[in-house]
Amino acid sequence: MAIKYLGSKRVLVPVLGDLLAASEATTALDLFTGTTRVAQEFCRQGAFTTAVDLATYSEVLAQCYVEIDANTIDRTEVAAAIKHLQSLPPVRGYVTETFCEASRYFHPKNGERIDAIREGIDEHYGDSRLRPILLTSLMEAADAVDSTVGLQMAYLKQWAPRALNDLTMKIPEFTPNSGRAVRGDATELVHSLPRVDLAYLDPPYNQHRYFTNYHIWETLVRWDKPEHYGVACKRIDARDPSTKSVFNAKRDMPPALAETIKNVDADVVMVSFSNEGYVPLADLIEMTRARGNPVEVLAFDSKRYVGALIGIYNPSGDKVGSVSHTRNTEYVILSGDADRIQQMADKVLHKTQQTADTLF
Template sequence: MSAEQPQAVYHKRKHAARTTDEYLFHQLVPYLGNKRRLLHLILEALEMTGTLNPDYQQKRAPIFADFFAGSGVVSRLARQNGYRVIANDWEPYSHALNHAVLANTVAPEFKQLGGYQKAIDYLNRLPLAKGWVTHNLCPRNDEEYDPAKDRLFFKRRNGMRIDAIRQQIAIWQSEGAIDDVEMSALLAPLLYSASFVSNTSGVFKSFHHGWGGKTQTALERIESLLWLTPSRFSDKGDLKQPMAEMWCVDAQHLANQMSHFEVDVAYLDPPYNQHAYSSNYHVLNSLTLWDQLDLPSPDTKGFKSGIDRAWRKERPSLYNSSKYAKDAYEKLLETVNARFILTSYSTDGNISATDLLKANLARGKVTLLTQDVPRYRVSKQRQSERARVLEFIVITDTHAKSGPPLRQLLAQLYHYAELGGVDTSGVSSQLALW
């Protein structure tokens, strides 16, 4: 076991994304489905595969393919434990967040700008500038606003700082002063900082109708000055070659492209429910692409949050649909070429535990790891009849065919759900069928 592995246990105060220096947790955007609280379980799953064994890694670094990378925290875990990473997510902001911090063992050189820190310092010193963010995502007046006619994603000062910084990054890119990795090393801190000062509960599908919401518990964060700090990098790996390969495509497309060679570990963490990430994080996509779309005014029907129609209609994943999620997952699982396939899922997801397990049993021997966790709530004031859900990891060894049957695996889920105070009605009804 490496010396860094204990960091996989997340501590809220110690590993606050804004203040920690630890690579694994530094500047992680607040993200639905973020696996930072389950990293110890994922690490346990990796240990069970044997791919963490020094003897296994002696000849070459094992390959870890993350098909739904999101915030990138699981790929970071793989990076710092010696894997070469293939990280994919079809949301552009994910590519921006992850490219530099996964591929590099040290900060990019920024030769034309005098180094990474100097580039960050220059951006932080820029004068305020009114641009797309200020006009579209900020109110006309911070003190006298109308939630029906204004968008309140950012205070105007921070909106103007985002505009100034993002426009300067675009200028450097157009002049050839930065390459793609350096671009990511600048965008990642900007996206994190914009998320931190946003007048939201972590997602951009809506904003608080007043600074800090009804309780104003987040007012200090929202009113703080947007400020960039450099990303952190893992020194694990070869300094002479990138330790990660980045993709920004549909997961099925990536599986098709990679079907001719076997990776050591494939990690699947598809969306669980109907909420599309393209809508939840449309502001981060806009800052990444910097397409500066003309948005209708906030009082235009259907455009309160400024979500472009293309993000709403064309970008939802098949996994967001209870009708299509099962078939999409089965097709992906059939295509993925890996010795071990790890799937993170929940008893609260669009795919039933029975269907998920049956699909994996068709690929090989299945083992389960489980942990009950609090159900996500946008507001602490909103209570749920089912306060907890059961998260589980399906570990499938595609080179082994004998293992626990479906009924035994379902019984295991039911047992741990009951122990964790999780609603067991869905699992118990499936268990009764078997």
């Protein structure tokens, strides 16, 4: 299970796993890990994987799904902790006041349970190795009863049917094998991370800011109960320049991406990008070629994120405008030893039997 997420590579994950397997990599880097779906797949393929992201909630997801080996977990202990947390009496706290009353992301009955459980995690499991597991379970439970179209920039004017369901925590589906979680800025960390066999880069590619798109998860994990502003009740620090990514700036993003691709220390580099991004494919190919290795490009037709499929909403939750298109093209650019990346591309193209064209 995973939270709804803009730019999630859910559909491409099996392809990326096949690519890693074909590369025979035993160490991997997922430099913009987000929900860690790709990092989890790399772990399943047997590669020790480093999952990197700037978001606090992403670090927690990586601590749960990447650092912890499924074979080392006492599921009985996790189940007991979840049962205890779910038994706590409801509390009207920050989540209820901010995300149920001042806004409408969650039904108040679930907001009160989120408040109680979140307080309970720090009170009863603050120093426990179960903490990231329980925070992950709570995020996923809250995501299952939210009233949005997948982004936390707006909520629906009328309750989504799922918002009326009771919040239910579940044991996360742990990943076999392990890796490590690192929180930080990719443009800075890329200079100090150890060399890996394969690095995967899936950077933000347009104006959508993950810090604001998923501000509730950031607040739920930090539990700093920040001041907020606007109809969407975004964190006040969303206005701080330090929370803005260079990858969301149309002018600054291309050179930042070029430097990141150039400096990542890996035998094979895979870059995911969309035809909706700030950088044209031809430019992205040149950025990748600057590493001095041959380049292969795979193209995949895919659905756009859930908000685009459902419609466009204003901050008050009213549907506005119309959807221009519901599909886009996802590119996976491979760079490395010619024989190795050809082997990777051949395996994927043969296995998927879908329209994936090798352009270079």
